[in-house]
Amino acid sequence: MSESSGPAHRPSAVAGPWSVPVLVRERRPRVVVKADLLPAVSVLGTLSLLSFPLAFAWSRLAPPERVRIVAADGTQSPLELESWHRFDDLAVFGLMTLGLGIVVGIVSWLLRERRGPVVLVAAVLGVALASALAMLLGVGWANSHYTIASAPALGSVVELAPRLESWWVLLTGPLGVTISYSLLVTWNGRDDLGRRLG
Template identity: 85%
Template sequence: MSESSGPAHRPSAVAGPWSVPVLFRERRPRVVVKADLLPAVSVVGVLTVLSFPLAFVWSRLAPAERVRIVAADGTQGALELESWHRFDDLAVFGFLALGLGVVAGVVVWLLRERRGPVVFLAAVLGVALAAALAKLLGPSFANAHYAIATPPAVGEVIELAPRLESWWVLLTGPLGVSIAYSLLATWNGRDDLGRRLG
């Protein structure tokens, strides 16, 4: 009884006719750090320089807040709905930074031989620095654009330069890089992200 039932329950040690023995397991690509450091520094530098055009474009697109002079000492009175432009200034800057992040993510992805987390993090850092510098430079450009040459008279309506009153808007740039790069990496689907040109 034990001899007849033994072979039925014993797993077969012989490989099937279509099985192929695996002698070497395929190695998964490792993260390249050292070779990508110099390109990563270049990416951070180039993206940081883009803070100047970002600040200039924002200073021209952001709407100014109109106020009325109500006293001889320059006291300002708010006009109806004009205070909403303070949010509009943040929204314009946020969309510009988000667009810069998306474009930077796509361009960095096109650097095929440098794809990976090192250059991706460099792009995130570069866009964050560009947005931070643009937040500091933008109001200066706007103040120069909306400068008042002569003291306004009582009852006159003047335009106040756009301003950025929150640092949270700086998150939109790195968010754009992350979304663009992550979508492209997911679409690629390769272990090495297609770094090998062959």
């Protein structure tokens, strides 16, 4: 068995005819915080104003619960299937805030020069704040809309104002923001999220 007299074969480090030498290594973009703080505060404040139209729309769209007065002291008994509207009120509010969150996530992504986690956090907090304010305002406006002016007669049917009985529904808005924004980040696939306009 003969031994090889030459050096061991090593891969050639010589550049091929079509290779381009890398003179400057491109730096990975870093998260911009300081420059995005003021736009993030603006996003948070603007989104909190959306609580007013959201509350008004819910107070008019959510179905009231119809009950019958069964005693002279005002004891109420819900009509058949009317108690389901307690869930309907919650579902309508949840779908409205989820839709708001999806739209806010897309609009926040369109702020191209401000893309990143700072504006995303501001959008999530802004939708959460708008949802919480809309929950409080909407219940109040619904109560005033379905106010019973005089004492109902025995056997009469009255409509009770819509109500929201769970604070867990406030998670739907931020969920919509994070899902839509995350999908757009994944679809973009660039290190700087396309912040540079060039």
